[in-house]
Amino acid sequence: xxxxxxxxxxxxxxxxxxxxxxDHKMIAKQFLLLAAVMACFGGFMAYLxxxxxxxxxxPAPFFGLVSPDKFNAIITLHGTIMIFFVGMPFLSAFxxxxxxxxxxxxxxxxxxxxxxxxxxxxxxxxxxxxxxxxVPGGPVAGGWVGYPxxxxxxxxxxxxWGAVLWLLSLACAFFSSSLGGxxxxxxxxxxxxxxxxxxRLPMTVWFLLASAVSFFFSVGPLIAGAFxxxxxxxxxTGFFLPAKGGEPMLWxxxxxxxxxxxxxxxxxxxxGMGLDIMATFTRKxxxxxxxxxxxxxxxxxxxxxxxxxxxxxxxxxxxxxxxFSITTILISIxxxxxxxxxxxxxxxxxxxxxxxxxxxxxxxxxxLVGGLTGIFLGSAAADIYLHGTYFVVAHFHYxxxxxxxxxGFSAVYYWFPKMYGRKLNEKLGLLHLGATFLFFxxxxxxxxxxxIGGMIRRVADPSQYPQYHxxxxxxxxxxISAICLIASQVIFLWNxxxxxxxxxxxxxxxxxxxxLEWAATxxxxxxxxxxxxxxxxxxxxxxxxxxDAKDWHPQTQKL
Amino acid sequence: MEKSAxxxxxxxxxxxxxxxGNYSGPAGLTPGRLGIWAxxxxxxxxxxxxxxxxxxxxxxxxxxxxxxxxxxxxAGTLNSLVLLVSNFFMMKASTSVKENRPDDVKxxxxxxxxxxVAFLGVKAFEYSAEFAHGEFPSSGGFWxxxxxxxxxxxxxxxxxxxxxxxxxxxxxNGTLGPTQQRVGLTGIYWSFVEVVWIxxxxxxxxxx
Amino acid sequence: xxxxxxxxxxxxxxxxxVMALSAVGLTFLHLSTMxxxxxxxxxxxxxxxxxxxxxxxxxxxxxxxxxxxxxPCVLFAILVIxxxxxxxxxxxxxxxxx
Numbered sequence: 001x002x003x004x005x006x007x008x009x010x011x012x013x014x015x016x017x018x019x020x021x022x023d024h025k026m027i028a029k030q031f032l033l034l035a036a037v038m039a040c041f042g043g044f045m046a047y048l049x050x051x052x053x054x055x056x057x058x059p060a061p062f063f064g065l066v067s068p069d070k071f072n073a074i075i076t077l078h079g080t081i082m083i084f085f086v087g088m089p090f091l092s093a094f095x096x097x098x099x100x101x102x103x104x105x106x107x108x109x110x111x112x113x114x115x116x117x118x119x120x121x122x123x124x125x126x127x128x129x130x131x132x133x134x135v136p137g138g139p140v141a142g143g144w145v146g147y148p149x150x151x152x153x154x155x156x157x158x159x160x161w162g163a164v165l166w167l168l169s170l171a172c173a174f175f176s177s178s179l180g181g182x183x184x185x186x187x188x189x190x191x192x193x194x195x196x197x198x199x200r201l202p203m204t205v206w207f208l209l210a211s212a213v214s215f216f217f218s219v220g221p222l223i224a225g226a227f228x229x230x231x232x233x234x235x236x237t238g239f240f241l242p243a244k245g246g247e248p249m250l251w252x253x254x255x256x257x258x259x260x261x262x263x264x265x266x267x268x269x270x271x272g273m274g275l276d277i278m279a280t281f282t283r284k285x286x287x288x289x290x291x292x293x294x295x296x297x298x299x300x301x302x303x304x305x306x307x308x309x310x311x312x313x314x315x316x317x318x319x320x321x322x323x324f325s326i327t328t329i330l331i332s333i334x335x336x337x338x339x340x341x342x343x344x345x346x347x348x349x350x351x352x353x354x355x356x357x358x359x360x361x362x363x364x365x366x367x368l369v370g371g372l373t374g375i376f377l378g379s380a381a382a383d384i385y386l387h388g389t390y391f392v393v394a395h396f397h398y399x400x401x402x403x404x405x406x407x408g409f410s411a412v413y414y415w416f417p418k419m420y421g422r423k424l425n426e427k428l429g430l431l432h433l434g435a436t437f438l439f440f441x442x443x444x445x446x447x448x449x450x451x452i453g454g455m456i457r458r459v460a461d462p463s464q465y466p467q468y469h470x471x472x473x474x475x476x477x478x479x480i481s482a483i484c485l486i487a488s489q490v491i492f493l494w495n496x497x498x499x500x501x502x503x504x505x506x507x508x509x510x511x512x513x514x515x516l517e518w519a520a521t522x523x524x525x526x527x528x529x530x531x532x533x534x535x536x537x538x539x540x541x542x543x544x545x546x547x548d549a550k551d552w553h554p555q556t557q558k559l
Numbered sequence: 560m561e562k563s564a565x566x567x568x569x570x571x572x573x574x575x576x577x578x579x580g581n582y583s584g585p586a587g588l589t590p591g592r593l594g595i596w597a598x599x600x601x602x603x604x605x606x607x608x609x610x611x612x613x614x615x616x617x618x619x620x621x622x623x624x625x626x627x628x629x630x631x632x633x634a635g636t637l638n639s640l641v642l643l644v645s646n647f648f649m650m651k652a653s654t655s656v657k658e659n660r661p662d663d664v665k666x667x668x669x670x671x672x673x674x675x676v677a678f679l680g681v682k683a684f685e686y687s688a689e690f691a692h693g694e695f696p697s698s699g700g701f702w703x704x705x706x707x708x709x710x711x712x713x714x715x716x717x718x719x720x721x722x723x724x725x726x727x728x729x730x731x732n733g734t735l736g737p738t739q740q741r742v743g744l745t746g747i748y749w750s751f752v753e754v755v756w757i758x759x760x761x762x763x764x765x766x767x
Numbered sequence: 768x769x770x771x772x773x774x775x776x777x778x779x780x781x782x783x784x785v786m787a788l789s790a791v792g793l794t795f796l797h798l799s800t801m802x803x804x805x806x807x808x809x810x811x812x813x814x815x816x817x818x819x820x821x822x823x824x825x826x827x828x829x830x831x832x833x834x835x836x837x838x839p840c841v842l843f844a845i846l847v848i849x850x851x852x853x854x855x856x857x858x859x860x861x862x863x864x865x
Binding site: 110111178182185186187189190191192193194196216217218219220221222223224225227228231235236237238239244245246247250254257533 | 581582583584585588589590593594597598600601602603604605606607608609611612615616620695696697699700703706707711
């Protein structure tokens, strides 16, 4: 290839630039778009769930009557969609794809075609899941956790093909995330630019890596279990059916062996990105880089031995309850350490209250509630009462929602200028944040109340139980908040779509951040760095160094 | 100390596969090898779920050894040997790549694939005999596990054959050169499929 | 860079065939259940070790790969052990079946 090659750029076709792209930045945007579309489905289902619980047997506007069997299908799909087709794409695939190569100074992922396959596999999974609405018997209705015997035979739910499509769509999602995780791991190990040692990696990269590794070491048993469940449904085997000599608890163990690390898979990226965002907007290094890394490793190790705390009330052998309670309480320590480090980062900082920072503060406050309430559930004795109540629902929404939405939105508002060269509208952003914070708490705080009061989850019509009549007003309040919460996300979608082409133009590094992705020009070209790769000469958190003229210090500059 | 990229970007066009950057991993470890070992580690956990479940059930169902007698031990043993020979040829294909003998590469890849197909053929023969005897996945716990585990193993064989097919096509076209390390990587994967069978065969056919 | 020559590949192959056939042969000896199962698993582990360390040249890889392979093996053990109380119903009867 000669140096004097006349640089005529033959334009890529629309298909190879936007559809079947191998460029990590385009793939990241594809995941973002997929997550946004699936969030609309998941959000609509959330509306239907809340409507039926608050106004039982009243037809829901834009849908009709949510009968009990429809309710079961809707709660199942809400969970599956939100976790695998919103949470994973939005919080794991989108940031990993966009940020990892840029933050380590690589030109792309190490396996670009596998990266592209990873997106299309998620897309295929989403399509399979949505198509289950249109098959005889309708979509799967066994809960997103799919406990047998209910989920193991169409004799119990009337659903056969919906269950098959559900399992196949999960298979696609798992394969996709595994391939993605492999890509991220190998890219970080092998393609760091000169000078980018492991201890100079931003926390975002470390936590995205932690998320990827946790996923692909934990998903295996569930894939095995999913095949068994598929065979139970289609070939009449009895892996999980007691009548045929099977063991339902086996499914629960296989599921939660994956399911518990999965919740940290969804939580780690929010922590990592949050730490970097906080460093930028407090103009100081994060507190305890090595402490946080050590805590993360401890958390990952522990996360593989806590899973049965989801099964305390399922007929788990009591001999297992104690060790799993102990490990569950223990795992709160490393996470608490990390959260404390985040608070300590705020102390004595020159805090810039820009939108990404405000979203992170929202994350910290709401996640704190979620994390603390998990401790109650981790104790087997308390869980005897709380399991299966709305307390659990409130707990995991106070952890998932802050991670995926507060953390995810923080990331989008922060990195949007690098993605599109424009900023999102500030006023709409503030409105979005205020509304989301207000209505999120309005929706889920009452659920702690009704949960402690004893209201059981997954019940379509609470009015049939006299002991739940006392919760009617709380439920109506929560539902109205939920509807407002869902509606306020429209502000964000509008902001996103409009600002891509019409937002105020942003310079290359509008937040004066140190990390390497901001050293790339905007819009980031194919290959990211122009003719030569950047060389890293400093860590990512050299903010407010005493004696320096400015309060930040890009990683490419010598100290 | 500035290090420039290995290829000037003015010579590349958008959509081209880029040389992705400077290699910074441990000495001697290529991205492909790290990738394949990481994939295998993930697969180990998958088979852990599968084999682990079987082991647990088998511990409380010692009568399954009676059911196992209905398996065709000769076919199973034959398959063990077929897979061992197939792996041997895959090793030879790998060595041929390193020693730059393209005709041998084609020969050994083809032989590996042929034996892989033979493995599937013997398995299909076993399955049809079992169906003829009225032994289906729904015929009981042992048979459920037998069909599930051999089925998943067979799927992995198919996947390996697909990868080898792509490599053989390149070898026949003479375009294997830039991607030749993939032969060794596929060899590692194929050896892993062998290891799974090394445990699968005794667990199903030989346990007392 | 392979340190395995053609002859050593052949030797390993022969060893594997012998081990596979001897495992099958063992079952014809009608040993006690415990001895039979122990013996065939020992052979299986030995065969797997040969394949991993020789064919796949695992002994040539560094620490990173070592950890990448050790972790799933540990997880395998954790999974099976923790499930015994639930799937095997934690009764001592299962020991009689061995």
